[in-house]
Amino acid sequence: MAQAENHNSTWGKAIRAAVQNGRLSHAVILAGEGDKVQAARYIAAAHLCRADSGRPCLQCNACRKVLDRIHPDVTEVQDNERKELPVETIRALRQDAYIRPNEGEQKVYLFTDCAQLNERDQNVLLKIVEEGPPYAAFVFCADAVHALLPTIRSRCVELRMDAPPLDAEESEAAAELCRVIARREPLALTAHLTALENRRLKREQLLPMVEGAWQISADALLSRCGKPGACGEAARMLCHAFDRRQLQELTDLFRRYCDECQYNVGVGHVLGALGAELSKTLSL
Ligand SMILES: [Zn+2]
Structure with missing residues (x-):
């Protein structure tokens, strides 16, 4: 059980x-x-x-x-x-x-x-x-x-183990981030992350968003590997936009940033670094 x-x-x-x-x-x-x-x-x-x-x-x-x-x-x-x-x-x-x-x-x-x-x-x-x-x-x-x-x-x-299930707003923020990434437009991504910073995204909101994005990219990767599973709209978009290697790197990147969010207090700094790494990893 x-x-x-x-x-x-x-x-x-x-x-x-x-x-x-x-x-x-x-x-x-x-x-x-x-x-x-x-x-x-x-x-x-x-x-x-x-x-x-x-x-x-x-x-x-x-x-x-x-x-x-x-x-x-x-x-x-x-x-x-x-x-x-x-x-x-x-x-x-x-x-x-x-x-x-x-x-x-x-x-x-x-x-x-x-x-x-x-x-x-x-x-x-x-x-x-x-x-x-x-x-x-x-x-x-x-x-x-x-x-x-x-x-x-x-x-x-x-x-x-006690990461709380995402509430609707947080899971929407994660899905939105993934949809923007799937568009493969560096400027759109930068604009999105800057907007989050300007909205003064709180540190407590940053981690659930990154964790949610990690989950979505992991779903997209499994789907790319031919594993059936619950795959939401954002995961399907990622799956169409990137190949298996890129999805793997994206999943790893989000996982690393979950740690980063816990140790790094500066939300702006984390978002900036995340944006730069995303563009590099996915060759946007
Ligand atoms: Zn077994």
């Missing part, structure tokens, strides 16, 4: 789109309200699923083993006895990561409570997150992302 909810959530869709593009990050932070441990297993399933498409399928042998917590290549790292994980545990994990996977293509480590990782633990982990073997993947469940060192965070993609 929980996994069905994950499947339909905004971030669940984002995970499947990332797998589809071969771009599921090897290191993910799950933040925000929700059942993060279930979600972490969902991501582990995405890494190990054997289905040809729509990964994680939650049906195949590998997915079922992950969800039943019996997959030999998934390790849930936690210590029920202690408040913090002893550094020896992390050192052992680091060694374990260099032993090739048993059954799957990847080995996945789930940190079910990042509050258990003290600074020393994280410094030991950093090296392997940064330059571990290519098959090693990590999911960090964090009630407070600030529990993680900036050095670790900068190596991870952060997914918020």
Whole structure:
């Protein structure tokens, strides 16, 4: 049941789109309200699923083993006895990561409570997150992302589980942005972004707009790849205007800007940089 909810959530869709593009990050932070441990297993399933498409399928042998917590290549790292994980545990994990996977293509480590990782633990982990073997993947469940060192965070993609569903106005702003992009006219795009800035778009409105645009471009990409799915008008326009590679880059760009919106306070600055990158990426 929980996994069905994950499947339909905004971030669940984002995970499947990332797998589809071969771009599921090897290191993910799950933040925000929700059942993060279930979600972490969902991501582990995405890494190990054997289905040809729509990964994680939650049906195949590998997915079922992950969800039943019996997959030999998934390790849930936690210590029920202690408040913090002893550094020896992390050192052992680091060694374990260099032993090739048993059954799957990847080995996945789930940190079910990042509050258990003290600074020393994280410094030991950093090296392997940064330059571990290519098959090693990590999911960090964090009630407070600030529990993680900036050095670790900068190596991870952060997914918020409680991103609220877009309200009508915000989803319209995202759709409008995508429609303007689909027109492939640099001047129209600049004018649109400038108008947003002049209207004094608030920082709280910027993130939902960019997240909405990310979702729309991911839908357009899936549709381009021949995956049926709910595809709105704006996504169809993007799909007609750009090829698969461009849609992939557009999706990546919006995903990066979701981070940018969280860290960068200047709305005008973010919009300006977004406009410049969009024109470059899509050769408008
Ligand atoms: Zn599967």
